[in-house]
Amino acid sequence: MGQRQSTLPRESPKPSNATHHHDEDAKIIARALHGSLPPGHNLDTIFTDLDGVNGRSSQEWRDFYFNSLIDAPDQSPLQAQELSSYHVTPPRDSSASTFVPESTSVASIPRESSRRLHSQDETPSSTTYFSHTDSPRIHTLHPPPVPAIRPLPTIHSEKSRGGRRFTPNDEDFALKLIVWEANHNPGITRQQLCRELAHLAHHHTISSWSGWWSTTLGKGLSPAQILRASETGTPVVLNFNDPGLERVADPGVPTVHDESEMPREGTPDSRLTDTKWRTSDPVSPIEHDDDESGLPREGRPGSRFTxxxxxxxxxxxxxxxxxxxxxxxxxxxxxxxxxxxxxxxxxxxxxxxxxxxxxxxxxxxxxxxxxxxxxxxxxxxxxxxxxxxxxxxxxxxxxxxxxxxxxxxxxxxxxxxxxx
Structure with a gap:
């Protein structure tokens, strides 16, 4: 019969004078694992990169990491303090090595969570006119005071998916122009303002400004109402249509609903819920509705094409x-x-x-x-x-x-x- 082969696991070759190299190898691994792993990297990648460093193969680095650093019960206090200074912590990666220690006695401090850094080119507006509640479909508008001079926009080319995005500076300029124009031209309509916004802030089209008004201010909010809120310092709760959403509004605060909730033949005053607000701010139907252009009545926003x-x-x-x-x-x-x-x-x-x-x-x-x-x-x-x-x-x-x-x-x- 042939000679029976041994089934005992073969020990990985150790470098000479392992005790002498232990501290140096620990520092090498600590530097390799220091901080957050780059995107797409895991332990396998790091051990592959360490192949040949200090006379160790990638498998030896792997064994040294899990057996000598992670699970070593006889780790001296000096070694523990030294490893802690290098933040040696096994990264949380699903594709890491299959060697998963059942119980760990890690001497390193927990890995700090990385924070997402905002891009430096974003210049937020110094003034916030919207305060959101728990639901993104309801927020409160605090119109700015009427500026002394006609505001001018900041032209930019910041793009997002589908076109140029609206920045806080865009919204700041739009609200200031709305209250300024409504103060100097009481009969101005939403459609005329969108055209003026597109003329001055030409990095957005008329359609873009009209869409911004509908999604941010609501279709039922007229320039006259925004001016009135600016002059009186009264916030406006913008309550958009959302099936299943419980309506939340403070007593005495004017609430503007999405136009899709309103009856087709409803008067402009019926779009507001506060009686005091309605009587103190009578406005014409043209100011409420951009669609008064001689079009068939059935061709309203959201309706079927005629x-x-x-x-x-x-x-x-x-x-x-x-x-x-x-x-x-x-x-x-x-x-x-x-x-x-x-x-x-x-x-x-x-x-x-x-x-x-x-x-x-x-x-x-x-x-x-x-x-x-x-x-x-x-x-x-x-x-x-x-x-x-x-x-x-x-x-x-x-x-x-x-x-x-x-x-x-x-x-x-x-x-x-x-x-x-």
Missing amino acids: DTEWRAVIAHIASTGGWEDLSLVQKWGPLHDMFPHRTVHSFSAWYHRNESQVAARVRRERKKLQERSPSDVLSVSMPSISGLKRERDHSFDVSDSERGLASSDKRRRTEFPEDE
Whole structure:
């Protein structure tokens, strides 16, 4: 019979004069593990990097770390103090070595938790006008006092996902401009202010400022109300629509709800819950609603797209050359100017949901343009906004009369499905 091989584990070779090298090796490991591990590094990576250092292999460094430093019961007080000065602590890493000590007698101090450092280029505003409660859907607005001179913005190019982000300086400038303009132009509307904000702080578009107003101030808050709160020093509790959210408001503090909660035919005063506030600040419907532009009543924010809006989109795409190469703003900016209650992103999302139906309608529309003037297909200039508004106000009656009212009604039911 062959000679039976020994099953005893083979001891790893130890470097000569291990006692002499113990302190030096402990310092080497301490320096390697000092502080936080770099991203993507673990114990295996560190032991691999130590391979060959001071005459030890990576496996020897591993054994020395777990057996001599972590689990050594006879560690002298001098060694413990020395290791503590180097913060030798086994990192908490799920992919670390499989050698997990059952009981540890670690002489090192606990690893300090790392803090996330804020970028130095962020310059927070010196004034905070919003105080948030436990829910992000409810916060209190403290409008600033009316500035002595017309405020000017700080132009920046700080970007985030989807475009330039709104900084605290942007919000500080916007609120100061709102109260300044409302004080000098009592009849100014939200839409006019968004245009003025985009004109001065041109690093954000009109659509961006309008979206900021809706999500930060709420659609029901008018410039006159912000000015009144600024003059009286009264905070405004902004209470946005959130199903299942318990309404929280302090007594005597005006509360502005999201416009989606309000009845369609509600008066402007019905959007406020405080009677004293309502009677002391009568405002016109135009100041409350940016959508008073002659649009059909059913074409309100968040509602389904109407036949008029369908036809305007189709006419716009069919008469615009190089559609696929245009940017988001170039595609939908003219339609947003025509229908201010629809944002650029709203048009884009609606288009992608109904792309097949829109593409079929655009092909038929371009075919008609080709029959009229073949040389102008896909190169015809975009009609002016005023021309589109005139067509919108007449609801494209010309095309209906050409094809007959009876067939037009049938096409409305089949070619213009309601937006879901």
